Amino acid sequence: MEGDYVLKKKLTAAVLGLTLMFSMGTSVFAQSSLNHVVNSTIGVSYKTGGTTTKGFDCSGFTRYVYQKLGVSIPRQSSAQFKIGTAVSKSNLRAGDLVFFNTTGAGVSHVGVYIGNGSFAHSSSSKGVTISKLSNSYFANRYIGAKRVMSTAKYKAAVYN
Template structure:
């Protein structure tokens, strides 16, 4: 009887461990990112205590099972180039903010929006076509091969925190 109880107990533990591993594999982009909004910016940061831009993307992709370097220019060397009109949630978007080279990265989350760790504001989402700053500095996008990203979903807008950028001006005719 004792052996049977011990066997059932061990089988239960193994099943629980397998369930946890499966749950980790099924993290979606939205689930990972939604817990990080408001995390402060920290130079060279790569944890929930604070992120720089590439530390943030590295943290998110690590949770999705993809290893990235902690440098935006190095991340730009990975994946397949994606045209701006073909962006999908999970694509990395890159910017030249220093006037010389790739110096900022974020993650496209759909509806013309990307999430990133911005100096002075931390993890926020911002419109990619922000005419005052980000649109002018956009360099390109890359798509990484990750099974979980194939099932990426557009985030629930109620949970997302929109960056308080300057208001968009209507398009001139």
């Protein structure tokens, strides 16, 4: 029974990864380091305080992704929101952090923008998943975005 669960989880991750890859069309993201890191975590369970592939919370996930790309960021979403340069929604690029107020008390959720209006995040109900910024739940709670990667790190993450 547990083997079936693991197989189902891996199959789900593979399908989501392929969906992401094909939804990117000819985007360079489909072959990038960022894509590889995100796809390797799709389906990992949500875990409060989690920072590893055994389970992530939202900021643990974003920190993990950035660490894999050679960028150090703070642990908590509110601290992550205080770094980098603000970016308008119309100027988002893959690798930018996107922030949400899901509790009514300021920054409480974060994800990594991956392009085409989508972001990767660790959802308390779905684990690591891909969502659209246009999804009404997220659109109504969107606070802003921050660019924390240097141009050199960005090129290495998205074009490698």
